[in-house]
Structures are given as structure tokens and as C-alpha cells.
Amino acid sequence: MNREQALVLATAAGEAVRGTTSPNPPVGCVVLDADGELVGTGATAPPGGPHAEVVALARAGERARGGTAVTTLEPCNHTGRTGPCSVALVTAGIAHVHYAAADPTPQAAGGAAHLRAAGVTTSTTGTDPAPLRAWLHRQRTGRPHVTWKLAASLDGRTAAVDGTSRWITGPQARAQVHAERARVDAIVVGTGTALADDPALTARHPDGTLAGHQPLRVVVGHRPLPAGAQLLDDTAVTLLLDTHDPHAVLAALTDHPDVLLEGGATLAGAFAAAGLLDRVVAYVAPVLLGAGPAALGDAGVGTIARALRFEVESVELVGADVRLVLGPAERG
Structure with a gap:
């Protein structure tokens, strides 16, 4: 060898x-x-x-x-x-x-x-x-590495007009997301997503059992969660951060270098505007919705010259969906 x-x-x-x-x-x-x-x-x-x-x-x-x-x-x-x-x-x-x-x-x-x-x-x-990648990034920059994961329709919608979103992507894509959750240190969402979807944010095997490693669940925002929220159960540790500032979020996660951002459009837009998206993993379904919430909120882009550009690292067919992995483009 x-x-x-x-x-x-x-x-x-x-x-x-x-x-x-x-x-x-x-x-x-x-x-x-x-x-x-x-x-x-x-x-x-x-x-x-x-x-x-x-x-x-x-x-x-x-x-x-x-x-x-x-x-x-x-x-x-x-x-x-x-x-x-x-x-x-x-x-x-x-x-x-x-x-x-x-x-x-x-x-x-x-x-x-x-x-x-x-x-x-x-x-x-x-x-x-x-x-x-994430550990070296934290050592070199002093902050955690952030991967934004999104699942969207072909026209960039994360849900239909009535708010239904289960399931835009197929079971193979969802299984892959759970496998990735089991390899990161923390998952971050906003209170909007937590209240609207009541997610568990756990890593599970295809048979529904919990993976051996569960990342820290982080909820960002000022609104409290109801007592019965899944994020408050004992399947994994949850950190509630009373802030909307992406820099403050990452400052609280110094010991968690590999961060997966799964929040909604508002939180993702805030991280994008702050220049804190180090990697994007997008699952794009062959579905058209025509209307409904967009994947990304205001990212501070007012003109095409200020667009946040990325380079394609890989493209993969996962079941019926396409998985795109993107890294920041070199700034010239």
C-alpha cells in the first residue's frame, strides 16, 4: 500500500x-x-x-x-x-x-x-x-465553521403557501441529513422555526432510533419555547440564546467548531449578511411551488454586483433530489 x-x-x-x-x-x-x-x-x-x-x-x-x-x-x-x-x-x-x-x-x-x-x-x-475542515477553520479564524443546510423546491421555496413543508425532499435526502447531524457539534435554528415546526433536531438512524452522537441543539431568539416543545426533551442538550446576532451565536459556541445552520430564511439571511456562511449544502427537489416562503431572507444584497457567490464543490443525485455542496468563491 x-x-x-x-x-x-x-x-x-x-x-x-x-x-x-x-x-x-x-x-x-x-x-x-x-x-x-x-x-x-x-x-x-x-x-x-x-x-x-x-x-x-x-x-x-x-x-x-x-x-x-x-x-x-x-x-x-x-x-x-x-x-x-x-x-x-x-x-x-x-x-x-x-x-x-x-x-x-x-x-x-x-x-x-x-x-x-x-x-x-x-x-x-x-x-x-x-x-x-471545521477544526482547522476554528483554529485559523477563531470562530466555528458554519454549514448552512437547506431543502427547497426547484424555485427556492421551503414550504407551500399554507405552510406545509413535509416532505419537499425524499427519504434518501432526509436520511443523509440525519447522518450529517450525527457528525457535527451543534445545530442552530431560530425561535421562528422552533415554534412553527416543533423540530426535535436529533440525529436518527433510518429505523428511527437515536444515533450514538447527538449534537448540541441551539435555539436563537427572544421568544420562549412552550413547555412541551421537542427541543426541551432529554434526547439531547439544548442551548437557548437570547440574541439574534450571528457573531454572538458563534461566540457562544467556541468549543463547538462544526456548526450546522438549519434555521429559517431570516436566520440564514442574517448569517449570510454577516459573511458567516462557510459552506452550503442544498437539497433541491424536482418540485415547483410557485409561491411560499423563500429559502433565504435579506442577506444585504442590493445589487447583482454584491451577490454572495459560491463555488460548486460537488453535485450528487440523492434519490430524486439533487445535493449541491458549495464553498465560498474566491474574492477577486
């Missing part, structure tokens, strides 16, 4: 634990023996548990000696609740470390330099693996 193939496996291992590791990053690691055979795979455990490299090394055992560790993030070089991964790699006798992204945190950076000083060769792709 070559390093590129090993990095694909390491990335998948990191994705599998996304949502369960905060405030630590969801890192994946693969260990190859001296002959290039896969001997260990690991991912970051929940806080207080071992990091990905330590898990992979434990599974590899003595076969790690003289081998290669391939990891999605530069091995850490500090002692927190666990010891430095750079030291663990040296102790295990790893000969080479290949990593994707450099660690941007001052307290943990320097792992590659420590490895080289100990005689371990290193290489890097210099790319950001998808599972680390």
Missing part, C-alpha cells in the same frame, strides 16, 4: 469519529510496516482518550518498528490529557511519518520538527482533509 492509499484510509477513519472528539480534532492514522503492509488503523477517541496515532500504534504493535505512519494531521508535540504523539511515534520505532495538514495551534505544533530531530523522516501533502 502506498502513502496516498493509506491517507485515503486515514481520512475515512477521521470522518468516522467526526462530531465525537471536540475540542480535539477528528484525526485518522494508518500504520504500514516496513514492507508497506497495513498493520494498524486508528482515530481520535473522545476527549481524554488516546489520539489517532496512539490507537494505530497499539494495533500495529511491534510491526510498527521501521514502518510508516500516515496521518491526517501533523502529530502533536505537547502534553495535555495525553502525551505527545510525536514522542509515541519515535518510541514505537516509526521510520517515516507522512501527514496531510500542518497543525496550526501554537501549543501542539512542532511535531514534525521533533520527529526529524529524532531521525524520523517526514513528508506532507499540505492539504486539508475534509474531516478536519
